[in-house]
Amino acid sequence: MIALLTLNREGIIADSVFVQPGRTPGQYNTAYTGLTETMMNAAQPDLASAWDAVRNALEGRCVLSYNLAFVRRVLNENAEHYHLTPFAFIGACLQQNTLLYFRSKGYPGAFLKLSVACKMIGYTLPDHPDAFDRARAQFALLHAIASEQSLDLAPAPIHDRPF
Numbered sequence: 338m339i340a341l342l343t344l345n346r347e348g349i350i351a352d353s354v355f356v357q358p359g360r361t362p363g364q365y366n367t368a369y370t371g372l373t374e375t376m377m378n379a380a381q382p383d384l385a386s387a388w389d390a391v392r393n394a395l396e397g398r399c400v401l402s403y404n405l406a407f408v409r410r411v412l413n414e415n416a417e418h419y420h421l422t423p424f425a426f427i428g429a430c431l432q433q434n435t436l437l438y439f440r441s442k443g444y445p446g447a448f449l450k451l452s453v454a455c456k457m458i459g460y461t462l463p464d465h466p467d468a469f470d471r472a473r474a475q476f477a478l479l480h481a482i483a484s485e486q487s488l489d490l491a492p493a494p495i496h497d498r499p500f
Contacts, residue, residue, distance in 0.1 A: 340468035343394050348476040352394045355380035356387045385419050392424045400428030403451050403475050438482050454478055
């Protein structure tokens, strides 16, 4: 399942596209994504039918996404698999920029999960966030950094560390 959400400057969802996972039908990672049966049933039937909507949502805009490299890789892999015309978009990785910002404030880590970054700014992300929750969390994180919000730089729990 692909869930693409774009937020406007006020943090309100401007566009949303949900697409069925044609490459692995019936295999949904609901524990991680927070997807519901309703969302899956309302999704576009396949990526090819939603490709123009995805392109329209991303092209001509500066895309800021947590782990932008993953987003680019998945879009390119799927474009190749479905023989769709790939497209380019400009953007920045909020994960990398957040890590650089937090390190300048004393964060000792080399990796930063969205949930850990949210804890550090006092934002509560649900245990099983869906795409809407993650989009709102990224928006809150961006605003916290932009406003120089104070950070809780307590070390991340062992299970949140990459090694």
